[in-house]
Amino acid sequence: MxxxxxxxxxxxxxxxxxxxxxxxxxxxxxxxxxxxxxxxxxxxxxxxxxxxxxxxxxxxxxxxxxxxxxxxxxxxxxxxxxxxxxxxxxxxxxxxxxxxxxxxxxxxxxxxxxxxxxxxxxxxxxxxxxxxxxxxxxxxxxxxxxxxxxxxxxxxxxxxxxxxxxxxxxxxxxxxxxxxxxxxxxxxxxxxxxxxxxxxxxxxxxxxxxxxxxxxxxxxxxxxxxxxxxxxxxxxxxxxxxxxxxxxxxxxxxxxxxxxxxxxxxxxxxxxxxxxxxxxxxxxxxxxxxxxxxxxxxxxxxxxxxxxxxxxxxxxxxxxxxxxxLNVWVSGESPWMDMRAWEKCGARGLGIESIPDGSKVYMGLDLAQKKDFAALTLAWEEDVEVSTGTVFDPSKRADDPAFYKRQLRIERKWRVCTRLYLNELAVQESGNAHLAGWARQGYVVVTDGALTDFDCVADDMRTYCRRFDVQEIAFDPALSMYFAGKLIEEGLPLVEIAQRAMFFTPALIQVENLVLEGKLQHDGNPVLAWMVSNLVVKQSKFNELMQPTKERPENKIDGVISMLMALGRALQQDTGSAALDDFLRNPIIV
Incomplete structure (x- = not known):
């Protein structure tokens, strides 16, 4: 050398x-x-x-x-x-x-x-x-x-x-x-x-x-x-x-x-x-x-x-x-997620088909018709086996499968799966060289024509509502009021969520903490990982509220927005329920 x-x-x-x-x-x-x-x-x-x-x-x-x-x-x-x-x-x-x-x-x-x-x-x-x-x-x-x-x-x-x-x-x-x-x-x-x-x-x-x-x-x-x-x-x-x-x-x-x-x-x-x-x-x-x-x-x-x-x-x-x-980029925006931590939260075999029927599920919906993705995220809590190490049985031979024994414990984790939809013209014209490959591998549902087919999204939503105990479907009325109105008439539990900093600030903080603490699992969709890496946070100088955004139009974040909407509502309800349960166990009566 x-x-x-x-x-x-x-x-x-x-x-x-x-x-x-x-x-x-x-x-x-x-x-x-x-x-x-x-x-x-x-x-x-x-x-x-x-x-x-x-x-x-x-x-x-x-x-x-x-x-x-x-x-x-x-x-x-x-x-x-x-x-x-x-x-x-x-x-x-x-x-x-x-x-x-x-x-x-x-x-x-x-x-x-x-x-x-x-x-x-x-x-x-x-x-x-x-x-x-x-x-x-x-x-x-x-x-x-x-x-x-x-x-x-x-x-x-x-x-x-x-x-x-x-x-x-x-x-x-x-x-x-x-x-x-x-x-x-x-x-x-x-x-x-x-x-x-x-x-x-x-x-x-x-x-x-x-x-x-x-x-x-x-x-x-x-x-x-x-x-x-x-x-x-x-x-x-x-x-x-x-x-x-x-x-x-x-x-x-x-x-x-x-x-x-x-x-x-x-x-x-x-x-x-x-x-x-x-x-x-x-x-x-x-x-x-x-x-x-x-x-x-x-x-x-x-x-x-x-x-x-x-x-x-x-x-x-x-x-x-x-x-x-110091070679530090100066801007009011900063990257949101530690991508190494996000990668560690990927769970092999996790998918919508693996969600137990009847599970309590929260959904987030972000719609777009032309160049952006439509995204639907399902979020639920589930008990997950976590390995705490391996122990060896000295009474067994080393070539005996029983010689090794994994120690497991059960942890409660939030799990998310995201469905992404995009029309075929947008896939063809995308500047992202990986997108066509991701679509071929099934990570993106590609619909015919130049507009994303919302009927495909609606059919999936109906299917999930039949399979699971869907608590809420959070959506932005600014983009999907007509679409949502028809589904509300059918009895789907859609809830209007304006995409404002007041809603997103706690969601951004809570989801980031879940990832850093290893308490969230996702299905490893590389398109969603790309979107997570695209998301930056713009923080107000006056009240410290945070707004998720992107630095340029081609940096798509639709899947992350739907995930934040689903988990934001789920965690909000979970926090309220936990507080109520704690009160009922320990009532204070004056």
Whole structure:
């Protein structure tokens, strides 16, 4: 094993055992690589890790000089830190076992300012131009302005000017606005921000700098679409946090967090985020390393402390300190659910067909006709066997099944199953690449045409009301009053619930607590998990009431809303019944 892979793997060990303080997303990125290294090759997993290919860009980078600051004055070469070795070796080390083409086609890297991203980006630009073995390689830097795009390019140009070997051995020619390699007909250049001017590109490598500052998605989309003719093109985004949660940067960040949380499977995208964890004190120097992996190297503690003091004294400086120096996205909305905790609450074999007939059930209904889902959630309480460990019978042989005995106890848990309905046109036009697959696997009921068939939903509701003791069906009258009216006439117990913060605040808190305490079980529907991960909470600054919402239209949350309506009503009734029972057992009469 070479030194760069060794540095990377030592970094992985230090992260996973807590030696290096890191945030949740960094640990999950490291754990993903650790898990991948243990996977056996198969048709579903055709990738192998090649340590020599992983090390090549690292060795190349450390031949290049610093071009800014005291290290440039001292004539020092770049020295990659272990965390940088981890990122580079992971992205470049995985290849297809037959074609030897790279696994990762996109890399998303998010960290605070001054962590050496420009120097590393410049080194990668030069490597992809001159040392990746690609003929006709078109390599670009892109940002919101040409001046911003030139930052990384100009650093790469200065490195090339101070590295005679690039010119003599690799044939790099240095021009005012580009770098070229005549032998392979390759070039590198900065790009203007206007996406409309970028047509005709054939991108081998593109480095998008400060993606959070892009006002539109035009540049990203044009570069992404310009990679189709390449077998192993690489789109690399390096950014800090921002404030626009509706933009392309936060969209890519959200996709990465879903990959790391194992909600979405995308083996061709690498992502790592250096930021603070929820609940960390922004002004505690002990947590700053989580967002600044180069703390003590290119990031100085005293400078951070000065910025923190300014942010404490001047509220107007707080947002800049959080986004630029701690890589914290600033917004009035925050993710609702810990997806690891949600995943642990999945129960194998749980489904509507497994609910005992006659069970007391609460239902929540959220309707939509065109692009949103219609959702129906059933919630009920049930006694569940829970394993407390395994005991061994020494009187039995080890190969005797009776040698092992599980210890069980009975716990009362809330259980939920959600039915999701969507019309076939919405499935075809969805930007979610997983949706068609989920529909084929039966996780979504697909109805014919361009409108979701409410009769299908109504038939299911009638069936469940015949099978179970349905207490209430909570629904939003703003969306389904006519539909509900007909079912009320049939005797179904529908209850109007306006989707306001006053109702949702206790439901959000109670359901989250049930998940964190392991007192809720769900059927493992991946579409519902995706919706749970999409839900963010907007909290009022005046009365602390909470409203569930989504950050963009394509982030559907309909299934979660129906679950919150069902459980919100069920828990509300359960709390009232418990209080009444307690009073009857212990009456206080004055």
């Amino acid at each position: 070479n030194e760069y892979v060794e540095r990377a793997q030592q970094y992985m060990r230090d992260v996973l055992d807590g030696t290096i303080p890191t945030c949740k997303w960094t640990r999950l990125a490291v754990q993903r690589q650790a898990d991948d290294l243990l996977r056996e090759r198969s048709e579903e997993w055709p990738w192998v890790f090649d340590a020599d290919l992983a090390a090549r860009p690292c060795g190349f980078a450390e031949l290049l000089p610093h071009i800014k600051g005291k290290w440039a004055r001292e004539g020092r070469l770049l020295e990659l830190e272990p965390w940088q070795c981890f990122i580079i070796t992971t992205v470049f080390g995985w290849v297809h076992h037959e074609t030897r083409l790279r696994r990762f086609l996109e890399a998303y890297e998010e960290e605070a300012r001054k962590n050496g991203k420009s120097a590393k980006g410049s080194a990668l630009l030069l490597y992809m131009l001159a040392a990746d073995g690609e003929h006709g390689a078109e390599c670009y830097t892109a940002a919101t302005t040409r001046d911003q795009a030139r930052i990384v390019f100009d650093d790469a140009k200065a490195m090339a000017e101070r590295s005679p070997g690039l010119r003599t051995h690799l044939g790099v020619a240095i021009m005012q606005h580009s770098l070229t390699v005549a032998a392979t007909s390759s070039k590198a250049a900065p790009l203007a921000a206007e996406g409309s001017t970028l047509d005709g590109l054939n991108v081998h490598f593109a480095l998008l700098d400060e993606l959070h500052a892009h006002k539109t998605r035009a540049v990203y989309d044009v570069i992404d679409s310009a990679r189709g003719a390449r077998e192993q093109s690489l789109l690399w985004t390096i950014t800090t946090a921002g404030t626009d949660r509706s933009g392309i940067c936060y969209e890519r960040r959200t996709h990465v967090t879903k990959i790391l949380d194992r909600v979405v499977q995308d083996e061709r995208v690498f992502g790592i985020i250096y930021t603070l964890d929820d609940g960390d004190d922004h002004f505690d120097p002990a947590v700053w390393i989580k967002a600044n992996p180069n703390l003590g190297k290119s990031v100085q503690l005293d400078e951070l402390q000065a910025q923190a003091s300014k942010a404490m004294a001047m509220p107007s400086a707080l947002s800049n300190f959080l986004t630029k120096r």
